[in-house]
Structures are given as structure tokens and as C-alpha cells.
Amino acid sequence: MCGIVGYVGKDKALPKLITGLKNLEYRGYDSAGVAILDGEKLDIVKNKGRIKNLEEILDYDKLGGNIGIAHTRWATHGIPSLENAHPHMDSKHNFAVVHNGIIENYQELKEKLIHLGYTFVSETDTEVIPMLMEYYYEIEKDVFRAFQKTTSDLKGSYAILVISPLLPNSILVAKNNSPLVIGKSEDGIFAASDIPAIISYTKDFYFLEDGESALINEDITFFDKNFKEIQKNYKTIDWEVDATSKNGYEDYMLKEIHEQPKALEESLAGIVLNNKPIQFMNLSLNKDYLKELSNIYIVACGTAMHAGLTGKYAIEKLCRIPVNVVVASEFRYQDPILDKHSLCIFISQSGETADTIAALKLARSNGAKTITVTNVFESSITREADYTIYTHAGPEIAVASTKAYTSQVGVLISLAIYIKETLSGSSSDTDLLKKELLSIPKLMEDIMKDTEAYHMLAKEMMHVHDLYYIGRGNDYHTAMEGSLKLKEISYIHSEAYPAGELKHGPIALIDNGTYVMGIITDSKTSEKTWSNLEEVKSRGAKIILVTNQNIEEDIVIRIPLVNPILAPLLAVIPLQFIAYYIAKEKGLDVDKPRNLAKSVTVE
Numbered sequence: 001m002c003g004i005v006g007y008v009g010k011d012k013a014l015p016k017l018i019t020g021l022k023n024l025e026y027r028g029y030d031s032a033g034v035a036i037l038d039g040e041k042l043d044i045v046k047n048k049g050r051i052k053n054l055e056e057i058l059d060y061d062k063l064g065g066n067i068g069i070a071h072t073r074w075a076t077h078g079i080p081s082l083e084n085a086h087p088h089m090d091s092k093h094n095f096a097v098v099h100n101g102i103i104e105n106y107q108e109l110k111e112k113l114i115h116l117g118y119t120f121v122s123e124t125d126t127e128v129i130p131m132l133m134e135y136y137y138e139i140e141k142d143v144f145r146a147f148q149k150t151t152s153d154l155k156g157s158y159a160i161l162v163i164s165p166l167l168p169n170s171i172l173v174a175k176n177n178s179p180l181v182i183g184k185s186e187d188g189i190f191a192a193s194d195i196p197a198i199i200s201y202t203k204d205f206y207f208l209e210d211g212e213s214a215l216i217n218e219d220i221t222f223f224d225k226n227f228k229e230i231q232k233n234y235k236t237i238d239w240e241v242d243a244t245s246k247n248g249y250e251d252y253m254l255k256e257i258h259e260q261p262k263a264l265e266e267s268l269a270g271i272v273l274n275n276k277p278i279q280f281m282n283l284s285l286n287k288d289y290l291k292e293l294s295n296i297y298i299v300a301c302g303t304a305m306h307a308g309l310t311g312k313y314a315i316e317k318l319c320r321i322p323v324n325v326v327v328a329s330e331f332r333y334q335d336p337i338l339d340k341h342s343l344c345i346f347i348s349q350s351g352e353t354a355d356t357i358a359a360l361k362l363a364r365s366n367g368a369k370t371i372t373v374t375n376v377f378e379s380s381i382t383r384e385a386d387y388t389i390y391t392h393a394g395p396e397i398a399v400a401s402t403k404a405y406t407s408q409v410g411v412l413i414s415l416a417i418y419i420k421e422t423l424s425g426s427s428s429d430t431d432l433l434k435k436e437l438l439s440i441p442k443l444m445e446d447i448m449k450d451t452e453a454y455h456m457l458a459k460e461m462m463h464v465h466d467l468y469y470i471g472r473g474n475d476y477h478t479a480m481e482g483s484l485k486l487k488e489i490s491y492i493h494s495e496a497y498p499a500g501e502l503k504h505g506p507i508a509l510i511d512n513g514t515y516v517m518g519i520i521t522d523s524k525t526s527e528k529t530w531s532n533l534e535e536v537k538s539r540g541a542k543i544i545l546v547t548n549q550n551i552e553e554d555i556v557i558r559i560p561l562v563n564p565i566l567a568p569l570l571a572v573i574p575l576q577f578i579a580y581y582i583a584k585e586k587g588l589d590v591d592k593p594r595n596l597a598k599s600v601t602v603e
């Protein structure tokens with residue numbers, strides 16, 4: 001979703017802004033633009049499409065200023081077009097603005113400004129911001145006061161950067177419900193929508209709270225929501241710069257698939273130890289609280305929601321506490337049954353997904369205890385939840401989530417064991433499960449040793465129009481994730497069904513040559529799922545079986561036998577590879593699939 005970068009410093013701003021935008025490409029976008037301030041001269045250049053389209057029309061000599069702001073836009077209000085691309089300006093060209101988020105009251109503000117004689121050139125909600133700046137500047141004759149008044153008028157979510165020839169050498173910054181970080185380096189100060197955008201320039205970051213703002217020039221002055229000056233401390237991030245590069249892999253997604261053993265190992269480190277009770281830093285749920293729990297909700301979107309389903313499976317199996325998994329955008333509107341006896345777990349790789357954060361706020365306001373599982377240090381969600389558990393997958397750049405998913409699954413299984421141990425102490429069963437969990441990274445590596453079989457299958461399947469994934473229990477959860485991966489990056493229509501449900505409708509879609517991917521990792525359900533596969537096979541389907549059971553099929557991908565609670569951690573890997581290779585064979589941009597954004601910061 002929209003990306004923002006700003007720079008003030010000793011160097012020319014433009015090259016730094018373009019690097020920052022390129023680092024943000026993974027978020028998904030449809031147009032890009034920059035504004036550069038050089039003394040009194042404010043220039044704006046923008047273009048539709050990829051950043052390379054913008055680069056083609058940039059004159060680096062002309063745009064030599066050392067202050068600038070830049071933006072990649074993911075259309076919400078108005079089609080992807082030059083007019084709608086950011087930065088936006090006021091009518092006197094005094095204020096250039098980039099914005100991420102949605103101004104919910106923009107219609108009202110726009111009408112008011114039109115009534116006052118202002119003319120708008122775009123369909124965006126953002127354009128009201130420079131217009132309001134102009135309006136208030138006329139009254140106040142002071143840029144910072146105009147900025148205060150402008151931001152006070154805005155309702156909704158925003159991360160905003162403003163530059164102006166009327167306020168030389170400075171960038172104004174404001175944040176509310178949209179991600180924004182400020183990074184300080186020896187050569188200058190950056191503002192950006194996330195850490196990877198500027199990690200190659202600095203590791204020292206300031207994090208703004210909602211409602212806070214800042215004035216950046218040779219230093220940073222921070223203000224609270226009442227515009228009173230406040231002090232803030234920076235935090236040093238330990239991500240390696242290399243972690244955001246492709247490291248020799250053709251795509252980020254391939255690199256991230258291969259990083260799963262390490263990501264899981266690091267996410268479990270310090271939490272899961274052989275023959276020791278599980279412990280989470282900063283999280284303590286006592287036995288009396290857990291005994292009184294009426295229910296657990298797991299709330300998330302997309303892949304994170306699929307990880308949540310494996311968490312439900314583990315908690316219910318081990319702890320016998322009912323767990324509901326709810327898509328975040330539905331949670332708020334289904335009047336969830338919440339009180340102090342509810343525990344709500346929110347999963348978000350980015351920690352910035354607007355629906356998940358809104359759901360979390362609702363749960364808290366209804367008295368529930370909230371835990372978030374996220375991969376991004378100090379992301380917005382961490383500031384809302386009672387407890388944060390970090391996955392340590394490192395930056396995930398490809399839009400289609402892989403290593404964050406398996407790290408989330410690992411952490412949720414650990415949480416399930418933790419709840420079980422807190423309720424009834426360690427046992428030989430939980431000790432065995434922990435031992436097996438710790439062995440998973442090595443087993444993942446074994447599955448990844450030879451990827452040629454996945455590649456060959458992908459070549460065979462690249463022209464299919466539909467692909468069905470089926471399984472029972474936790475295998476159904478893996479089927480859902482496999483199907484989502486395929487849709488996201490190969491644009492092939494795909495559905496996941498509980499195996500037993502096929503004959504209640506979907507089997508009508510099975511035709512000669514339709515591919516059905518079966519996942520069987522649990523001896524308790526293997527025969528039943530296998531019969532369902534036989535049913536579709538007798539109607540002409542071609543079966544691909546991912547299994548750790550002793551079953552023969554024409555095409556079988558064998559994975560190691562583990563406890564069914566842990567099986568998604570292994571079974572998902574061949575599905576990730578197959579989706580990846582199909583998309584590659586089709587010549588698609590695997591890391592940046594069409595229409596998708598890595599982090600969806602609007603509801």
C-alpha cells in the first residue's frame with residue numbers, strides 16, 4: 001500500500017528518495033512521484049506505473065535540492081492516473097504533500113474549500129491537505145500553525161509529509177493510524193512508511209505515536225497531539241542490511257521460502273527449550289486467569305489468518321479451550337462476544353494491517369486481554385496490544401507471505417503449549433511436542449534439498465485454469481494457504497475445500513484433467529481423505545498428493561512424519577514452491593503480484 005519517503009540532509013535528496021521508493025516497491029503501487037525543494041524552488045515530477053517510469057522522466061541535474069519527499073500510490077480514491085499520483089499541491093504551489101491513509105471527512109472538507117473558491121485537480125482525498133495548508137497559511141501567515149490547523153481538521157488515517165519554500169530546509173510530518181518512522185543518520189534525516197525503506201541509510205529510528213507530529217530540519221522536534229514539544233528516544237534496529245537484499249536469489253519470494261528454517265529457529269529461540277516449560281518474554285498468563293477463560297479469538301487477515309487456523313487446531317487439541325478464528329474485517333461487524341474472560345490473539349506480519357488493528361482496539365475496549373503476534377518491531381499493532389510476541393523472520397519483502405507464515409505457525413503452537421503447561425504443568429506429551437517442534441527447521445531443510453520435482457510439476461500445471469486443494473483438519477488449513485499462494489502469484493483460479501465437503505457441490509466442477517492437490521498428514525483422517533481423492537480421480541481428476549502416510553498415488557510428494565499439530569510447517573513448503581514455479585513459468589512478477597499490497601493500511 002502507499003509508500004512514503006522523505007529526506008533532509010547534506011546530500012542531494014533525489015537519489016536517496018528513489019532508493020527508498022525502490023525499497024518500498026514490495027508494498028504494491030500503481031504510480032509514483034517526488035517533490036524536491038531547492039532553495040525557493042519546488043519541483044514535482046510524477047508518473048503512472050512503476051518507479052522505472054518515473055526515473056525515465058527525472059532530470060537529476062535539475063532536481064538537485066537536498067530536501068525532498070516521495071510517494072508510491074496504491075489507488076483508493078480515484079483511478080491510477082497522473083492527476084491522482086502524489087505529491088499533491090495547493091493552487092499557489094507553496095505546499096507539496098505526500099500522504100498514506102484515508103481522510104474520512106475529505107468530502108466535507110473539499111466541499112467547504114470549493115465553496116471558498118478552491119479548485120481541485122484530482123479525485124483523491126489527499127488533495128484537501130495542501131489546499132487546507134494554503135487556506136490556513138493565508139490566515140495564520142505561519143507554516144507550522146497552518147500545519148497544526150490542517151492536521152486538526154483531518155479525520156481518518158494518515159502519515160503525511162509536507163515541504164514548502166515558505167519553510168526552507170524542513171519537512172513537516174504527522175501521523176495518525178498509518179505507519180511512519182523517522183530515521184537519523186550522519187548524512188541526514190529520513191522519514192518513511194517502514195524500516196526497510198531506509199535501513200540501508202540508518203539503523204536508528206524514532207517511532208511516532210498516533211496524533212504526534214514532527215518538524216525535521218538539521219534536527220527533529222517532536223510534538224504531542226496538542227502540539228506541545230516532547231522528547232523522544234530513538235531505538236536501534238538490529239536488522240542486517242543484507243536481510244533486505246535478494247542475496248543471490250532470483251526473487252525475494254524464493255529467498256524467503258529458503259529462509260524458513262532459520263526464521264522458524266530464530267522465532268522459537270529462547271521460547272522453546274527441550275524439557276523446559278515454554279516462556280515468553282513479557283507474557284505471563286496465570287493459571288487462575290486461564291481457568292476462567294470462556295473463549296479465545298484469533299483475528300487476522302490473509303495468510304496470517306491461515307496461521308491462526310493452525311493455532312486454533314493446536315490450542316483446542318492441547319488445551320480444550322474453544323477458539324474462534326475470525327477474519328479481521330468481519331470481527332468488528334459480527335458483534336463478537338467479548339469480556340474480561342476472553343483472550344484475543346491478533347496476528348499480523350507487518351503489524352500495520354488496518355482491519356487487524358481496528359479489531360484489536362474493539363477487543364480491548366470490551367475488556368478482553370489482547371496479544372499480538374507480529375514480525376515488525378515497534379509496528380503500530382504493538383502499541384495497541386497488552387502483550388506482543390515477535391516472530392523473528394526478518395524483513396519479508398515478497399507480497400506473498402512464506403517465512404512469516406511458518407514463523408507465526410511455530411509461535412502459535414508454542415503459545416498453545418505454553419497455555420497447556422500453565423494450566424496443567426509439563427508432561428511427557430508436551431516435552432515430546434517441543435522436541436519435535438525444535439526438529440522442524442532441519443526437516444524443512446530436507447524438503448528443500450531437491451526442488452526440481454516441484455519445478456517439473458509446475459511446468460506440467462502452468463496452463464491449468466483451476467486448481468483445487470483439499471484436506472481434513474489441519475491439512476485443510478494447509479490447503480487454504482497453498483491455494484492462496486497460487487492465486488496471489490500465478491493468477492490461476494483456485495479453491496481449498498475440506499475434503500469431505502467436495503461431494504456436496506464442488507465435485508460438479510471436476511472434469512477430465514482437473515488437478516486436485518490432496519494433503520494428508522494425519523493417520524486418523526488419511527483413509528477418508530484418500531477416498532475423497534479416489535472419488536474425484538474416478539471423475540477424471542489428476543491427483544497430486546502431499547503426504548507423510550504410506551499411500552501410493554501417481555504423483556506423490558513425500559514429507560517427513562510429524563505430529564499433525566506440526567504438519568502444516570512442512571506440508572506448506574511444497575505448495576509454496578509449486579505456486580512459485582508456476583508463476584515463474586508464466587513469466588509473472590512473483591514478488592509484486594498485480595493488485596496486491598504487502599501491507600494493507602486501509603480498512
Ligand code: G6P
Nearest residue numbers: 301302303304348349350353597
Ligand atoms: C495483505 C497481503 C497478504 C497478507 C495480509 C495480512 O493482503 O497481501 O500477503 O497475508 O495482507 O498482512 P499482515 O501484515 O497483517 O500479516
